[in-house]
Amino acid sequence: MTAAMALQLALLVPLAGAALIGLLGRWPNLRETATLATATALFSTVIYILLALLGGEVVETTLIEILPGMSIALHTEPLSILFALVASGLWIVTSVYSIGYMRGNNEKNQTRFYLFFAIALFGAMGVAFAANLMTLFVFYEVLTLSTYPLVAHKGDANALKGARTYLGILLVTSIGLFLPAIIWTYAVAGTLDFVPGGILEGKISDSMAALLLLLFVLGVGKAAVMPVHRWLPAAMVAPTPVSALLHAVAVVKAGVFTITKIVIYIFGVDMLAHVPAEKLVMYLAGFTVVTASLIALRQTNIKRMLAYSTIGQLSYIVLAALALAPYSEVGAAIHIVAHAFGKITLFFTAGAIYVASKKTEVNQLHGIGWRMPWTMTAFAIGALSMIGVPPTAGFVSKWFIIAGAFQLENYFVLGVLILSTGLTAAYFLPIVFRAFFQKELEPPAKDHGEAPWQMVLALSTTAALTLLFFFFNSPVVLLELGILGMGGK
């Protein structure tokens, strides 16, 4: 099997898996096996592509010509493979978790859930491996549409309202801002290929470039830069495995991945460095980080708090990408991994708490650390990663972003990071303290321990990954430093 075939396989596997899941709907155990098998097959395929990339192979393939001079094409480079690895790897863990959640809560429409999950991963793989903006846009929309039934899963009026907001904001930004920006790029540059160093050098004036950048940053609504962030808290009506998918595995990661890829391979870091107005977009990202942290501080619902935490963390990545320093680009890429591990742990624990005790509010968690020790320890690890404290993954990416800030003497980025670290600690640490060091206010209605074992297994795995990444991150770092050789400075 050549690497080019592997690229096509990476798209085919989740799609075939979806069909299989649909067919096996009546036999839940077989259906769940299909999901796990598909996820494992996908992860193996992505590993194969990684090995090909590391071996120096040029990995690309063209699928079909969709418009004159433009085709649906796939390729891979350090950023792509990173996103693909995170998405496919965490799909396996999320599937295990979902089985526990769906069965523990006796949810309806489970086949629809697993089916659209697989299609969403198909979209994510397409976004990851896209070789040009057109391909990326096609799969970006596939991702939006396939996650709609997942967000609306519960089917009640509340879920529909949240799903409507979700779809509305994502489609309006993608068709209203992202698509015109793509067509404008095509009209100016004559191509949409992702090229190291960008395709817009010398073709567009500085002020127009800044406007185009703003169109892209707001058009890629999945990155949740303010003010197009409202879909994230609205999507909290979804079951927790879906939230985990949205926040950690696929959707938001696709958003920040797209922005980072556009900054490096469409504009080019060097070209943007000469556009003074680019700083304004960077300020927008910084504003989002701080504001999101402030709003998170005021939340009492666990999932809503995590949602705003995600908005802030995503804008870390956008901020780092727009800081245009070599180390900050690397930091942005690594934070995709670090945040994924940390956030998925946090969402898993939120779901575990809900399934075990039906609790959803932050102020209900007194003393729960002693009833659910595994869960709350994992929560603590995830929280520490968000704050960016060693020995967690979040520290590694923060290190690089700060290093990048110093490289270009970008004190704005430094200030934002320091401020948000403090704010994040302010809303996460009290929960940890409350869980372990305060007594239960009243005995719960039903005596409970940990959540079902599949959920605990999943969240322990991701918590372990968060810790392990701190110690064993050099392969990832070395891989991403490759971006510098290709597209950075």
Place this chain on the structure above:
Amino acid sequence: MIQQHLSILLVVIPLLAAPIVAMLRGSRLPWLLTLLITWVCFALAGIQLWTVATHGTISYELGGWEPPWGIEYRIDALNAFIALIVAGIAALTMSYAFRSVEKEIRSEKTPLFYTAFLLCMTGLLGITQTGDAFNVFVFLEISSLSTYALISMGRDRRALTAAFSYLIMGTIGATFFLIGVGLLYSVTGTLNMVDLAERIPQVSSMRTLHTAFAFIVVGVSLKLALFPLHLWLPNAYTFAPSIVTVFIAATSTKVAIYVLARFIFTVFGADFAFGVMPTTWLLVPLAIIGLLSASAVAIGQNKIKRMLAYSSVAQIGYMVLGIGMATSAGLTAALLHVFNHALMKAALFMALGAVFYRFGSVYLDDMRGLGKRMPWTMGAFVAGGLSLIGVPLTVGFISKWHLILAAIELGWWPVVVAIVVGSLLAIVYIWRVVEVAYFQEGKSNERCEAPLSMLVPMWALVGANIWFGVDTRLTVGMAQHAAQLLMGVSP
């Protein structure tokens, strides 16, 4: 021998078949004969397109009389394309028709229904085939009169008033067109389009010519349903029998767009039409107001058939916008959308027709939970809806792409915004239906899918929607070829 007389056969075959069908009894036999005729015409239209693509423009003299004294049928890349669309939609519509007609048309009127359908097809194909300006009027009237008859056969009593108001407005439009052609004849002495094209530059300063142009454009715009001359369309589409709506939504306005493009670019020429007359300033603002206001009104409709009718007015705005741009790119986008919209709307109205067949209602409230009860039908509706919104991998996306690209090339940024807003409005009105059908509980859950005879043509169109959204060589190639021909032929 057939190839020689291809162009006239496309018109003569349905014309001769019409009275034969009128004499048949029952409901099956007329349908079978009509089905046969439409598929034969589809095949002939395909052969004609291939002939034009390989051998260039076809010129056919009726009765052997030489143009410009005799009537000439002139087929170039543009009308071969349009003729294919008309014949193809007719064939698919007829394949779908049997059950729908059985339910909606009174049984004693059924043979007459098929007769009127064939006459309508004759008229539309005649308009596309002919190269003589007065002949266009003749066929325009044939197609219009038969359309009025077809619409009036709807079960709802309001079908009669809808047909009547369409008759009044349509006749005004046709009369304006006739006056325009008469004025043209008076200043140039000829009715043949190619001959007109040669003579008009010599008289381009004459007031009479300007008046002729104005009458023709307004007359055609009424047929086109360009804002604000679109008032006949919503009622006509809503109260007509389902099968009639499928056919006319996908063909009659498209043919009117063809007439507009033909007269503006071939007969009068782009230099005159856009240089001497302020056509861009007329067409573009009206197109934009039309597409925005119609999309907005569509959102408020509870009768889904009416919603799609307003959606059609909006889509026509897109096509006129492309024409008004007066560039090769704009014209390509307009012609592309003619093809793509025919595919989209036919699929959507077919899905609605199937819903009406099963439930007798197309109100939004009655469509609750339909996603579970008629999965294939609603699947087709969703696919057509996604195409209308312009989601990638559908034909709607290809049209939107070309239109936005054409607007960016001209630097018309407000127009880009308008096009995008139109898509966003489409999201709202399509999603209303999706939510009700898939996420709300209906009165019962039992499956009552549409019959296979309706599902197959519906899904053939959906398949075409996606096929031509991915492999665009045929459609974009033909549209570009036709656009270049039109822009180049202008003297």
